[in-house]
Amino acid sequence: xxxxxxxxxxxxxxxxxxxxxxxxxxxxxxxxxxxxxxxxxxxxxxxxxxxxxxxxxxxxxxxxxxxxxxxxxxxxxxxxxxxxxxxxxxxxxxxxxxxxxxxxxxxxxxxxxxxxxxxxxxxxxxxxxxxxxxxxxxxxxxxxxxxxxxxxxxxxxxxxxxxxxxxxxxxxxxxxxxxxxxxxxxxxxxxxxxxxxxxxxxxxxxxxxxxxxxxxxxxxxxxxxxxxxxxxxxx
Numbered sequence: 001x002x003x004x005x006x007x008x009x010x011x012x013x014x015x016x017x018x019x020x021x022x023x024x025x026x027x028x029x030x031x032x033x034x035x036x037x038x039x040x041x042x043x044x045x046x047x048x049x050x051x052x053x054x055x056x057x058x059x060x061x062x063x064x065x066x067x068x069x070x071x072x073x074x075x076x077x078x079x080x081x082x083x084x085x086x087x088x089x090x091x092x093x094x095x096x097x098x099x100x101x102x103x104x105x106x107x108x109x110x111x112x113x114x115x116x117x118x119x120x121x122x123x124x125x126x127x128x129x130x131x132x133x134x135x136x137x138x139x140x141x142x143x144x145x146x147x148x149x150x151x152x153x154x155x156x157x158x159x160x161x162x163x164x165x166x167x168x169x170x171x172x173x174x175x176x177x178x179x180x181x182x183x184x185x186x187x188x189x190x191x192x193x194x195x196x197x198x199x200x201x202x203x204x205x206x207x208x209x210x211x212x213x214x215x216x217x218x219x220x221x222x223x224x225x226x227x228x229x230x231x232x233x234x235x
Contacts, residue, residue, distance in 0.1 A: 005086030006048035007056075008078060012063055018102035018125060018162070020070030023060045027077040027087070027203060032106055034129065034137045035215035036166055040205040042078035043187065053089035060099060072100025072122070081109040084117055091120035107150030115153070123160045126151060130165075130172055131180040139171070155190045162193040167222045167230065169199065178230045194234050198222035 006028040011017075014024040026039070028048030041047075060073050072093055080087045080103060091101045103117070104125040118124070128147055130136050136144040154161050163185060167173050178196070185191050199222045207214040 002052040002054050003086055003089040004050055004052050004082045006045065007051055008039070008048050012058065012059075014074065017074040017076060017104060018072070018123060019100075020072070021063075021066045021069050022071050022074045022102065023063050023067075024074045024076055025056060025090070027075060027080045027083055029082045030077055030079040031082060032079065032108060034106075036129075036168055036199060038200070039078070039206070040203070040210055040212060041206050042091060045082060046180050053086060053093055056090050057093040057097065060094070061097060064097075067100070070100075070101060074102040074104055076104035076123070076125075079106055079108060081114055081117075082104055084109075085111040088113070088117045088120060091117065095120055105150075106140075107147035110150050110153060118153070118157060118159060119134065121159060123162065123166055124154055125162045126154070128163050128165055128181065128184070131177065133183055135171070151188060151190075154155050155188045156174055157190075159190055160192060161188070161190045162195060163191055164195045164197060166197045167227060168216065169220045169226070171219070172223060173226055173230070175230065175233055178233050182234055196227050196230055196234070198224070198227050 008026040008028045011024040013020045017024045026042060028042055029045030030043050075087050075090065092103050100118060100122050102123045102125060106127045126147065129140055130144065130223045133144045136142060165181060185194065199219065201221055204214055204217060
């Protein structure tokens with residue numbers, strides 16, 4: 001019996017979701033409600049398109065020639081860990097076909113099923129959205145201990161990890177915020193890259209279409225200059 005799951009969309013030749021050129025599968029469903037979320041249309045688990053893991057692999061195989069030595073597949077969301085069995089089967093088939101695997105996640109679930117998935121994961125893109133518990137609880141809906149526990153496991157298993165943080169003006173865009181992030185991650189040997197992503201509001205149209213409020217609609221977008229300056233402190 002083929003393993004099925006719900007996806008939101010596919011990007012065949014992505015360049016910002018992990019190393020190299022990647023086939024990106026956006027899973028449907030997310031249990032968090034991050035106030036900066038760019039994809040509220042992925043929240044509802046029962047929406048989206050049903051597809052089998054085998055069908056995903058047949059699509060991926062058409063683009064293998066573009067991947068080079070660094071590229072492969074990335075599963076993103078939504079939150080892929082909500083459909084862990086589906087994600088695991090995709091990665092199992094990828095490894096069977098020599099395709100590099102990357103998981104883009106909030107790190108909000110860690111159980112035996114997730115650990116099985118991580119055994120098949122070549123790299124994790126992990127969101128560490130803020131550096132304080134109060135900001136996490138206010139703007140994400142969980143404790144900062146949740147992603148840090150996930151990161152502890154990645155470190156234990158020596159899984160290559162890229163940390164991502166969206167820089168949001170007035171909330172986490174100061175030098176001391178980035179230095180706190182750098183300090184927080186200093187003892188994790190699995191982390192070989194930190195990416196600072198600029199807060200953008202192109203998602204406003206999605207919130208309008210769904211007739212829901214975008215909590216950060218009044219916050220200005222992050223500038224390229226701010227991101228460049230903060231990146232200097234990560235070196």
